[in-house]
Amino acid sequence: MSKNISNLSGRIGLRDNLFKQISENKLSESPKDINEIAKEHNIGVSTIHGAESFYEFLRPSHREKKAFVCNGSACMCAGTQEPLKKRLKEKLGDDKVGEMFCLGYCYENHAFHYDGQNYAGNDINKIDEIISGNDLEQEKFYSESFASTSFLMDDKLSDIDKFENQLKKFINTDKQEIIKSLLDSNLTGRGGAGFPTGMKWDFCSKAKGDKKYVICNADEGDSGAYSDRYLLEDQALKVIFGMVVCGYVIGSDEGVLYIRGEYPKSIESLNASINLLKKQGLLGDNILGTDFSFDLGICIGQGAYICGEETALIASIEGRRAEVDVRPPFPVTEGLYKKPTVVNNVETLAAAAGILLNGAEKFSVIGNKKSAGTKLVCFDSFFNNPGVYEIEMGTPMKKVLYDIGGGFKEDIKALQIGGPLGGVIPIAEAEKLNLDFQEFTTAGFMLGHASIVSIPKDFPMVEYIHHLFEFTAEESCGKCFPGRLGSYRGKEMFDQLKSKKTKIPLKVLNDLLITMKKGCLCALCGAIPTPIMNILKYFGDEMKNDMVKEN
Ligand SMILES: Cc1cc2nc3c(=O)[nH]c(=O)nc-3n(C[C@H](O)[C@H](O)[C@H](O)COP(=O)(O)O)c2cc1C
Structure with a gap:
């Protein structure tokens, strides 16, 4: 059934894509009959x-609202959102203020969305100006590279001439040589699953298909993470360069960036770069007089975290409900519209570009084979140096947290690293680790996309678990029973605890977590038990009065 829908949707394809049609129709003043x-x-x-x-932004309950406060983990821990919500309600009316998940302003909090733009920090003090439609001068977050060679923050692709010169070189380079460079660099996917990028491009280049696609996964929804946002807004040409070269290598003539709707500035930045490149003939037919053609477009997400999962993302573009699909087949053989597709994260594509420009060896000598090169790490507002930093893999976490991050402004008991599906790590445990994917996993945590949310000493861990279950219940795609029902059951348990009706039956909670871990279709509901189990293990004492051992 879904295969038929993919094929039918593929007849019109990306140019007048079904998802775009559905969402634009729903959001228009006078929608046509579906x-x-x-x-x-x-x-x-x-x-x-x-x-x-399926999508939050397309629901009447969402469209009736005017402003949305960020309900991501970093803003929650900073405690800035209730006063913010109150002020917005006073201005706009009680029923006009809703919520959105992580707007990527974790470095200053107080984040909210109004009329298609995001605001944070002190912006609420200028709410009258915002409502009257004046453009606000907004401060950019801090960014710096601490790497011996910068692959992600340098200026090697900062303008269109540099882009053209480099593209000229690489679309005349042997494709196998490019794949070899990526394999030699040991670059692994930065979107969470950690699959070797050279291998992914190689598989797709060998897959049979009359048409192939390149997808840039720019649905960065992990709270605490704004590194993809940094790349989309400050290094757009580098991300596009990675996509174009990927297209050349795998034999694709069309790509799409799936950017979350919560990132309006990123969408603007990518649109501007794509238009410029099209004007200069660096995207489109017969690029630089060669027989290589590559067109690029944008798909705007409509408020569903699950669309970051690659099969749900593909379903979304095809105009299906964004539900996760079973793999295999993997996208490299059967992806968008059932055609071979490379799906890569924003940072992976930028890193691939950086590797080609700087040489694979410079990347591979940093860190180790499974955790090579440099990684963007985001610090939230509890750090003395909030911002996004390029850091060498293998760097001791003590150095990451205290030298680069500058330590904390107040007492922090734990860090959630790698988004809501990453681990919750007591500070003392984090200090023992290095910035290394495998080390984190072996210790029972996850480095993931390397965003860091600080949990202050006085923040109740039962609140944090409630937040994680609530997030999963809201964002589960609903396809598998353990995910759909388990996340709600977990949320209910903590709702009841909060309303002082019942304590948490620990045995039932553990059963639920194991069932979700083993039985869920994807790592949304299947990985959420990890941070919850971390909290139960390391902060059980704090919660002992909220739990009963036997039910
Ligand atoms: C629930 C869930 C959410 C995800 N969100 C993202 C995301 O926002 N961005 C991303 O690149 N990958 C995300 N992923 C991973 C993708 O499924 C996929 O592995 C990745 O885009 C592949 O690119 P890479 O090889 O460059 O890492 C998510 C996975 C899951 C299970």
Whole structure:
């Protein structure tokens, strides 16, 4: 069934893509009858309805609101959101203020969205100006490279001439040589799963297909993370360069950036770069007089965290409900519209570009084979030096937290590293580790995308677990039972504890966590037990009065 929908949606493809049509129609002043869209695509109307009812931003309850406060983990821990919500409600009305998940302003908090733009820090003090439509001068977050060679923050692709010169070189380089460089560099995917990038490009280049696609996964939803946002807004040409070279290597003539709708500035920045490159003939047909053509577009996410998972992301672009698909087949053989597809994270594509420009060896000598090169790390507002930093893999976490991050402004008991699905690490345990994917996993945590959210000493851990279950219950795609039901059951347990109705039956909670870990289809509901189990292990004492051992 879903194969048919993918094929039907693929007949129109990316140019007038079904998801874009569905979302633009739903958001327009006078939406047309969805039967018309269904007819155009020869798809059942239930499919269109299924898709449009999936996304937060397309729901009437969302569209009736005017402002949205960030409910990501970093803003929650900073405690800035309740007063912010109160002020916005006073201005706009009680029923006009909703919530959005992590807007990527973890370095200054107080984050909110109003009329298509994001605001944070002291911006609430200028709410009248914002409402009257004046553009606000906004401060940029701090960024710095601490690497011996910068692959991600340098200026080697900072303008269109540099882009053209480098592209000229690489689209005339042997494809196998480019794949070899990536394999030699030991670059692994930065989106979480850690698959070797050279291998992914190699598999896709060998896959059979009359059409192939390159997708840049710019759905960065992990709270605490704004490193992809940094690259999209400050290094857009580098990200695009990675996509174009990938297209050349795998034999694809079309790519798409799936950017979350919560990042309006990133969308603007990418749109501007794509238009410029098209004007200069560096995207489109017969680039630089060669027989290589590559077109690029943007798909704007509509408020669903699960769209970061690659199969859900593909389903979303195809205009299906963004539900996770079972793998294999993997996207490299059966991806977008069932055609061979490379899905890479923003940082992976930028790193691939950086490797080609600087040489694979410079990347591979940093860190070790499984954790090579440099990584962007984001610090939240509890750090003395909040911002995004390029750091060499293998760097001791003590150096990361205290020398680069500058230590903390107040007492911190734990860090959530790698987003809501990453581990919750007591400070003392974090200090024993190095910035290394495997070390984190072996110790029972996860480095993931390397965003760091600080949990202050006085922040109740039962609140934090409630937040994690609430997030998962809200964001689960609903396809598998353990995920859909388990996340709600977990949330209910902590709702009841908060309303002082019942204590947590520890045995039932453990059963639930094990069932979710073993039985869920993807790492949204399957990985959320990791931080919760970390909290139970390391902070059990803090919660002992909230738990009963036997049920
Ligand atoms: C629930 C969930 C959310 C994810 N979110 C993202 C995301 O926001 N960005 C991303 O690049 N990868 C995300 N991933 C990983 C992707 O499925 C995929 O592995 C990645 O995009 C592949 O690119 P890479 O090889 O460059 O890492 C997510 C995975 C899961 C299970």
